[in-house]
Amino acid sequence: MALFVMAPAWPLHAAGQEPVADSSRYRQFMVYPHRQAGYAAMRAGDERVAMAEFMRARALAPQSIDTALDLVEAYRHFGHAAQAQKLLDEQHRYTPNDPRLRAAQSVAAPSAVDCSRDGRPVCRAQRGFDDLQAGNLAKAQAELDAPDFARSPEGRSLRHALVQRAIYLGDRQRADAQLAELDANDKLSADERSQWFNLLLQLGKLDAARQLQSRGGLDAPAQDLAMAQAIANHSDRKGLAAYMASRQPAFTTEKDERQWVNLLASVAHDRPELLARYASRYPANAVLQARLSVPLAMARGDSAMAQRMLSRLPDGSFREDRFSLDLQQGRYAEASQQAELLIAQPEGYRLLDPLSYRLMEAGARGEAKQLLLAAYPFAGNPGSAALFSRLAVLAGEQPALFSSDDRVRLRRPLESVPLRMAQVAILGALHDCDGIRQVMIDLSPNYSAEQWRQLGDCYGNDRPGLAEYAYAEANKRKPDSDTTRALAYQAYSAQDYATALQVWRSIPVVHMQSADLLAAATTALTVDDPAVARSWLDTYAAQGGQRDHTYWWLRAQADDPRDPALARADLENAVAMHPDPRYYARLAALQSQAGEAQQALVSLQRASALAPNDSKLAAALGYAYLQVGAPDKAMVQFERAHQANPDDPALTRQLLYVHQQLGDSAQARTYAALAIDQLGPIDAPGTGSSDSTAQEDEDQQRYTLRRLHEDLGRQWRFNADMTLGDTVSSAANTAAPGVSYRSYLQLEAQYRFDPHLTGGDANTLAAYARVFAGSGASGSVWPMHAPMLGVGLHWKPLLSQNVVLSIEQQTPVGNSRDTRNDTMLRASGSWSFSPRLSDDWHATGPSWFTQNFYVDIARYLRARQTVFTVDYQLGWQRKLIDGQTIEPYAHVQYTGIDRAHGAGYARDARLGVGLQWNLWYGETRYDAYPHRFSIAVEGQHAFTSYLHENNAVFLIARTQW
Known part of the structure; x- marks a missing residue:
């Protein structure tokens, strides 16, 4: 026969009963599947599987009455009565007072009486259990319905077994009917009351269970916990709260008390005071109670209750809750201390992320910054990326939180590129360009496009070349229109106009804004590519760009090379919209190119009026005044420009x-x-x-x-030259043009008048006097014959040309019959055609070539004679030492004399070759050599001459000082 088919899935203990080891939920969770599988195998008649499953359940809960009765049922079902009895005796050691155990033992006791027709309660119970084992619930019910049997102890055991069987088979109607038969006036033992209480809970008859509990005898903590769990299983949170509010059980085990605390926590949302007021007997449960109640109290803003709960615990416990409470109450300094202590714990660095985040969210940004910087650079922290980002957020929102010491620390480059990239994000949020440049000094190719862009922003105008490089690196990594545009602007700022133009041309026109098109056109004009500039300006106009003065200014520059007239029209449009000195200055340049000097001057005057402090405009205006022949006004403008730029050598020379x-x-x-x-x-x-x-x-x-x-x-100038020859020659000389001497000597003193005394004309006017003599008709070697005194004026009419006009009165010094008074009019000029070919000292080079083309026309009024001389000389001066040269030279000369009184025209053409030594001396810091002495030996050959001799050799000496 069988006693139970299935035990309750949630064992509860009767009053005064010892708790067994399987009272935990976890143990029941492990045992229950094996019990279910065992009964399923019994129904299928599979003894091997059934016995194995029940033995496995028994091994997991070796002292449980449920696992014992399951295994007894299996033994009896498969005909192993002796083993069933042995197991019941063994279980008696663990649960001697369990009524189910006593009932099983009484039913299993051997009987000498044949109970097949006996009406005694024990026999009825035996027959009923046999019917249950056979699965015949109707026959078992019939035995139970016998008069006076249901209220007997055996009848109540059979009723209990019948209810269990009905529950197992899912026959809730039969189970409910049997429970309804339980009369409130029945006298039940404590064990039976506990047993029926458990069955009512299994069936979900909570009201009936409460009624049974209200009769008394079921006030043990185990029944309180069982009832509370049953109510919780029905999701009746309000009913659970009401029930638990009326109970204050004192549990004898820590585990049961923990379950009670957990149930209190489940209703704490509605009745938080229940969890807070419960007095836990076990320290571990007191900790759990605090852990559960503090967050709830804080969530509803009941800081006082949270503080009271924490005050029951040691100071070093519940740091996270203490941190949360301090944070909630605005005690940021205390919260920061708790956070530091939490992080100092083993593996506490993992809390840095959530703790710093919570500080920030609460508004304690200074404390969050301090907490993060204390752990910076977060070595070994798996959440370092988030921590770097949080620092960057703090830096961006409140940069004032970061002291100078903090910034110095953040500027120190970290050891790896990824860390330095995270650094740059923080420094970027702080707008600390010095720090970004310091961290990215390695210019690693691993930096992101955004960071290269930041570096470019930081270099900016301070280091435009490096800024351009940074933008170029950013553009390599992320060539979007914004980055490319930034590169183009920066390249222009760095004066890398070719690169700027190339970058602008790489951007599709559809992606260019109006400002970009104007900037691109400006770039093209800077590199002298007006065709490309016109293309962008055409696009700008086609897109509806505003045709303001800036557009017309750029348009004028683009049109200038091919159509100056159109460029002038563009500039006129520009100045009509916005008078700008630049526009007027360019218009003046076009007007000057067209030969309109006066109009150019007017434009520059307007420009200068708009920008009176612009030295470049003042200089340009000075040049314009020179073009219209107003050097006095030009001088005023050049002085203005020179005052603004005193170190400009061009202005200095122009003023000179x-x-x-x-x-x-x-x-x-x-x-x-x-x-x-x-x-x-x-x-x-x-x-x-x-x-x-x-x-x-x-x-x-x-x-x-x-x-x-x-x-x-210089005002005074003195010259002396002398020629000694072996025969008469017509070589050109300044003493007496057209007069042939074997030898001659000339001494001259010249005084240059101050131009201010002669009306301010820069052209040179000088008075001079000279004495000259020749060798005479006798052909004497020494030039002492017939000396003459010449007094006259030299006038140099052209500032840029060495042309001199002279008038001289010549008077004999002695009583020579070969001389007489005369007046000479003279025009002479000499040209070397290049300063590099002049015969003056050259400061550079070891040697230089010289050339001189000399033309002289002299008219003697009294003698009515005209002399024309042309002489070309080519030499090569080789420097000996400073101020000395040796000069081989050659010259070709032609002399023509138109004689008076029909004497005819005489000519002389000859070639001369000589060697000359030159000495310059007397220089100072500001004055070139003022004195020169030369001595030469020259041989001549006349190709045609009016003289008798065709060949001559001369010793020539000249000096000037």
């Missing part, structure tokens, strides 16, 4: 030349000295050679300025 043109030699000489100073220190004396062409040009410029300075400061 203007003052020279105005005849103000003193001021011209002052600017000549200043121009010399602007060329820098003078190189060591020597041959004048230098290491570079630029240096040679500078040296030559210096010498030219020194020569001009010397010339402007």
Whole structure:
């Protein structure tokens, strides 16, 4: 016969019963599947599987009455009564007071009486259990319905077994009917009351279970917990809260008390005070209670309750909850301390992310920053990326939180590129360009496009070349229109116009904004590509870009090369919309190109009025005044420009030349000295050679300025030259044009008038006197015959040409019959055609070629004779030492004399070759060599001549000082 078919899935203990080891939910969770599988095998008649499953359940819960009765049922079902009895005896040691065990033992006890027709309760119970084992619930019910049997102990055991069987078979109607038969007036033992209480809970008859509990005897903590669990299983949270509010069980085990605390926590949302007021007996459950109640109290803002719960616990416990409570109450400093202690725990670094986040969310940004920087650079923290990002967010939102020491620390480059990339994000949020440049100094190719872009922004105008490089690297990695556009603008800023143009051309026109098209056109004009500029300007106009003065200004520059007239029209449109000095200046340039000097001057005057402090415009206006012949006004403008740019050598020289043109030699000489100073220190004396062409040009410029300075400061000039020959020659001389001597001598003194005294004309006017003599008709070697005194004026009408007009009164000094008074009118000029070919000292180079083309026309009024002379000389001067040269030379000369009184025209053409030694001396810092002495030996051959001798040799000496 069988006692139970299936035990309850949730064992509960009767009053006064010892709790067994399988009372935990986890143990029941492990045992229940094996019990189910065992009964399924029994129904299928599979003894092997059934026995194996029940034994496995028994091994998991070796002291459980449920696993014992399951295995007893299996033994009996498969005919192993002795083993069933042995197991019941063994279970008696663990649960001796369990009524199910006693019932099983009484039913299993051997009986000598034949109970097949006996009406005693024990026999009825035995027959009923046999019917249950056979699965005949109707016959078992019939036995139970016998008079006076149901209320007997045996009848109540059979009823219990019948209810269990009905529950197992899912026959809730039969189970409910049997429970309804339980009379409230029945006198049940404590074990039976507990048993029926458990069955009511299994069937979900919570009201009936409460009624049974209300009769008394079921107030043990186990029944309280069972009822609470049953209510919780029905998801009746309000009913559970009401029930638990009326109970304060004192559990004898920590596990049961923990279950009660968990149930209190499940209703804490509605009745938080239930969890808070419960007094746990076990420390572990007190901790659990605090862990569950504190967050709930904080969630509803009941900080006082949370604080009371935490005060029951040691200070070092529940740091996270203490942190949360401090954070909630605005005690940020205390919250930060708790966070630091949490992070200091083993593996605490993993909490840095959530703790810093919560500090930020609560508004404690300073504390969050301190917490993060204390752990920076987060080595070994798997969430370092999020932490770097959080620092960057803090830096961007409140950069003032970061002190100078913090910034110095953040600027130190970390050891790897990924870490430095994270650094850049923080420094970028702080707008700390110095830090970004310091961190990215390695220029690693692994930096992202965004970081290269940041670096480019940071270099900006300070280091435009590096900024361009950074933008170029960003464009390689992310060539979108924004990055490419930034590269184009920066390349232009770095004056890398070719790259800027190339980048602009790489951007599709459809992606270019109006401002981009104007910038691209500006770039094209800068690199002198007006055709490309016109294309972009056409696109700009086609897209509806505003045709303002900027557009017309760019349009004028683009149209200028091919159509100056159109460019002028563009500029006129520009100045009509917006008078701008740049526009007027360019318009003036076009007008000047067209030969409209006066209109150009007007445009520059307007430009200068708009920008009176613009030195470049002042200089341009000065040149315009020179073009219209107003050097005095030009001088004023050049002075304005020079005041703004006193170190500009071009302005200094222009003032030199203007003052020279105005005849103000003193001021011209002052600017000549200043121009010399602007060329820098003078190189060591020597041959004048230098290491570079630029240096040679500078040296030559210096010498030219020194020569001009010397010339402007000279008023007296003295010359002497003498020729000694072996025969008479017609070689050109300044003493007596057209007069042939074997030898001659001339001494001349010249005084140059101050231009200011002669009306301010820069053209040179000088008075001179000279004495000259020749060898005479006797052919004497020494030129002492018939000396003459010449007194006259020299006038140099052209500033840029060496042409001199002279008038001279000649008077005999002695009583020579070969001389007489006469007046000579003379025009002469000489040209070397290049400063490099002049016979003056050259500051650069070891040698130079010289040439001179000399023309002289003299008219003697009294003698009515005209003399025409042309002479060309080519030489090569080789420097010996500073200020000395040796010069081989050759010259060709033609002399024609138109004689008076029908004497006819005489001519002489000859070639001369000579060697000359030159000495220059007397130079100073600002004056070139003022003195020169030359001595030469020359041989001549006349191809045609009016003289008797065709060949001659001369010794020639000249000096000037």
